[in-house]
Amino acid sequence: AGKADEACAVIREKVPLPGILGRVCVRPCESACRRGKVNEPIAICALKRFASDSRTGSGRSASSVAADTGKKVAVIGAGPAGLTTAFYLRKKGHDVTVYDAKPTAGGMMRYGIPRYRLPEHALERDINEIFAMGVKFQPNTSIGNGIILDRLRQDFDAVFIGVGAQESRKIPIKGSDMPQTLWGVDFLREVNMDRGQRLDGKVVVIGGGAVAIDVALTARRIGAQEVSLVCLENRDEMPAHAWEIQDAEDEGVVIH
Numbered sequence: 428a429g430k431a432d433e434a435c436a437v438i439r440e441k442v443p444l445p446g447i448l449g450r451v452c453v454r455p456c457e458s459a460c461r462r463g464k465v466n467e468p469i470a471i472c473a474l475k476r477f478a479s480d481s482r483t484g485s486g487r488s489a490s491s492v493a494a495d496t497g498k499k500v501a502v503i504g505a506g507p508a509g510l511t512t513a514f515y516l517r518k519k520g521h522d523v524t525v526y527d528a529k530p531t532a533g534g535m536m537r538y539g540i541p542r543y544r545l546p547e548h549a550l551e552r553d554i555n556e557i558f559a560m561g562v563k564f565q566p567n568t569s570i571g572n573g574i575i576l577d578r579l580r581q582d583f584d585a586v587f588i589g590v591g592a593q594e595s596r597k598i599p600i601k602g603s604d605m606p607q608t609l610w611g612v613d614f615l616r617e618v619n620m621d622r623g624q625r626l627d628g629k630v631v632v633i634g635g636g637a638v639a640i641d642v643a644l645t646a647r648r649i650g651a652q653e654v655s656l657v658c659l660e661n662r663d664e665m666p667a668h669a670w671e672i673q674d675a676e677d678e679g680v681v682i683h
Contacts (some may be wrong), residue, residue: 431481432484450474492520493518496520500521509589595611631657
């Protein structure tokens, strides 16, 4: 019906990140969609993206906030878990403050997902709408250094810890400590923080999951002339989704 603002309002009754979900969700609901038995599943992921990108901001898109409850909650971590928690708690009328060690909010959405999959404007729009509800943000704050956890428990009625899993999984093999050996999650974070990373020549990516695919395609985008992806699994057993694997091959990644 062309009512993008109203569509976003309906979506945000349940989920606070429609523009982000509409780009990066692996859409398991579509695999289970009963409509697929007739012709094809409802395009839930793409519909969220379309609604988010088409909204004007002039209609009913903001989330309603209940009356102030007088309760205060500290949320540690401004990633998807922390931001979603802050969103739900604020809707209920609680006073919410989000703490994060980084200067900007987003967690792995900002520092782990490549910009070709999740552009910064879409990320900022969804996050800013959460803060516009009255959620407070305290950046550059490491719990345990700047603020101790016991202090937060004294000052707030509840504390939610959502620090995520931001360390790369490492394999202790010979050569893994050499300077030209990079680790997937660390590499993506450095590129997303725009620290001038460039690659040249041939690159080998070890792994067959979503992170490995993101690393391979990012390596192509920052200068690698040849990218090979090596994994233990056969094609049908690779952890990455079929469309991700196809995207990699379409961009010239050779999969072994």
